[in-house]
Amino acid sequence: MRPVTSKLPQTGTTIFTVMSALAAEVGAINLSQGFPDYDCSPHLVHLVNEAMKNGHNQYAPMAGVMQLREQIAYKTEKLYGAKYNPETEITITAGGTQAIFTAISAVIHPNDEVIIFEPAYDCYAPAIKLMGGVVKSLELEPPNYRIAWDMVKRLISNRTKMIILNSPHNPTATILHKEDIDKLSAIVKDQDILILSDEVYEHLIYDGETHHSMARYPELQKRSLIVASFGKLCHATGWKIGYCLAPDWLTQEFRKIHQFIVFSVNTPMQYAIAEYIKNEDVYLDLPQVFQQKRDHFRNGIEQTRFKLLPCHGSYFQSVTYSDITDEKDAEFTIRLAKEFGVASIPTSAFYNKGIDNHILRFCFAKRQETLDNAVDRLMRV
Secondary structure: OOOOOOOOOOOOOOHHHHHHHHHHHHOOEEOOOOOOOOOOOHHHHHHHHHHHHOOOOOOOOOOOOHHHHHHHHHHHHHHHOOOOOOOOOEEEEOOHHHHHHHHHHHHOOOOOEEEEEEOOOOOHHHHHHHOOOEEEEEEOOOOOOOOOHHHHHHHOOOOEEEEEEEOOOOOOOOOOOHHHHHHHHHHHOOOOOEEEEEOOOOOOEOOOOOOOOHHHOHHHHOOEEEEEEHHHHOOOHHHOOEEEEOOHHHHHHHHHHHHHHOOOOOHHHHHHHHHHOOOOHHHHOHHHHHHHHHHHHHHHHOOOOOEEOOOOEOOEEEEEOOOOOOOOHHHHHHHHHHHHOEEOEEHHHHOOOOOOOOEEEEEOOOOHHHHHHHHHHHOOO
8 A cells, every 4th residue: 555644744652652651661750741640539539430320421512511611610710700601612622632632723724823832732733733834933941931022023924823822831830920911912912813822730830829821811811712621630630631711703613623523521520520629629729739749849859960940830840950961851861761760851852843951851740759769869860
């Protein structure tokens, strides 16, 4: 048979899959892929079991179980003062990545330009390219990775269709500030530019900072597709349940694509999560829980030769190893896993051009014992 012509000829297996497989192969502590190593709430598991026993085992509505959409609408209004109609403006998805892919698929046409900020979560650019869009990337500078909005203005053209934002940011753990919102608002005002806002770490904000969701700002809300994830909120990343908030005119287009990708999402888990998040402490307490983990891990890293970068959100901590070796980050990451037993992610994987700043990303969404063991091994580097 004639070989298939690849739609993504430069794309291989994601770095997360590669490093998790390596961690399993060599017995390294896996601080690479972003998932907890502890169980989710037993009460949540009980609620799933109850939903199954109550017969909620067939297809859910395409847009999601209404009880869950109603709870999301309540949570969003409580936290951000934004009203979303659960019938026409909230869609349950098979995780955040599916929501991102669906949003891009729904609105990006050939030659549409999309601005992304690198280092960037690795699903953005491939989805844009699959739709025939053009990736316009702006490289952020460590250690603070702040967006240079004057450079964003220079990237804007009459073909700019979308700006993709991610706050709290993966992999840099930075967040948007009010001044960023003001500059963004000024740039898109009177322009037909959409915003795709990846907010899957919305509840993991530290040091009393505010999460500046697009939902907080009416002028941005009306042009934004906002993606969130219950995997992060419920400590259950393997359940792959997320959602997309968008005005009804955008949701209509989103659902046209969504129905032909997954149609609907795991039914009993939707009923369980809807009941679970009625307890507002489930999400209101998350910043404190993860800040304790962050602080504990940072205190440990300070005893090593790695140098900490700022961490204001998400469950990732970036470090520089410039004082240790001149090795490329991908090479050093592999050696770190094989020789010292700790798996991380090289941040060059988050750049289209593979830019190497000698920075690694660790996930601290782990048990204290796991973090302590990882630090003990890193102290030998």
